[in-house]
Amino acid sequence: MTGARILLISGSTREASTNTAVLRTMRLLTPPGVTAELYAGLTGLPAFNPDDEDHRPGPVTALRAAIAAADALLFCVPEYAGTLPGSLKNLLDWTVGGGEIYGKPVAWITAAPTGRGLGAEATLATVLGYVGAVAVEPACVRLAVHRDMIGADGLVTDPAVRAGLTAAGAAIAAHLADAVPRSDAAPRNSP
Numbered sequence: 001m002t003g004a005r006i007l008l009i010s011g012s013t014r015e016a017s018t019n020t021a022v023l024r025t026m027r028l029l030t031p032p033g034v035t036a037e038l039y040a041g042l043t044g045l046p047a048f049n050p051d052d053e054d055h056r057p058g059p060v061t062a063l064r065a066a067i068a069a070a071d072a073l074l075f076c077v078p079e080y081a082g083t084l085p086g087s088l089k090n091l092l093d094w095t096v097g098g099g100e101i102y103g104k105p106v107a108w109i110t111a112a113p114t115g116r117g118l119g120a121e122a123t124l125a126t127v128l129g130y131v132g133a134v135a136v137e138p139a140c141v142r143l144a145v146h147r148d149m150i151g152a153d154g155l156v157t158d159p160a161v162r163a164g165l166t167a168a169g170a171a172i173a174a175h176l177a178d179a180v181p182r183s184d185a186a187p188r189n190s191p
């Protein structure tokens, strides 16, 4: 697929986030013909309320449009208290009714130190499965990223991590190249 677009979604709201640094770096490491955009609206999303489905807040409309416009999603998410950060779960809850993720290729990078972050990773896989996403397994990788691997420019400097990100981007591109075009997505779990 030429002109493929990946939407990068960080689960951290921290200014100096390691997870966001990983995705910021990923933007520069996509294969030729693939572009990646970093979603920047996490902190602007209101708390999910099913009553708002018929008059959705602007940030939610923007989120759903960004997801719908993307060919694939790539997450990088910290673990909070053994699972996803609430803000990221809130984002995912807003997508349930819209169905934009249904049938969409997704992957996730786990940047926590080795042996950590597995609760967040497992929950993310469960929730994305629930909303009908298609996991691109070869692109779901664990790349331990320490804060001293991030340069003053906010990019990951470590060559091994950068190689892992490059490989993950290539795996998503290969999946998209092989994919049968999706029919219009229909929400599987609409309330």
Ligand SMILES: Cc1cc2nc3c(=O)[nH]c(=O)nc-3n(C[C@H](O)[C@H](O)[C@H](O)COP(=O)(O)O)c2cc1C
Binding pocket: 012, 013, 014, 016, 017, 018, 019, 020, 078, 079, 080, 081, 082, 083, 112, 116, 117
């Ligand atoms: C409220 C809170 C809860 C956390 N809970 C966990 C946890 O359960 N397991 C873990 O490995 N790290 C935990 N951490 C550490 C974060 O996952 C870690 O600092 C991560 O690098 C933060 O990502 P960021 O730099 O992208 O913001 C927690 C941090 C905070 C602030």
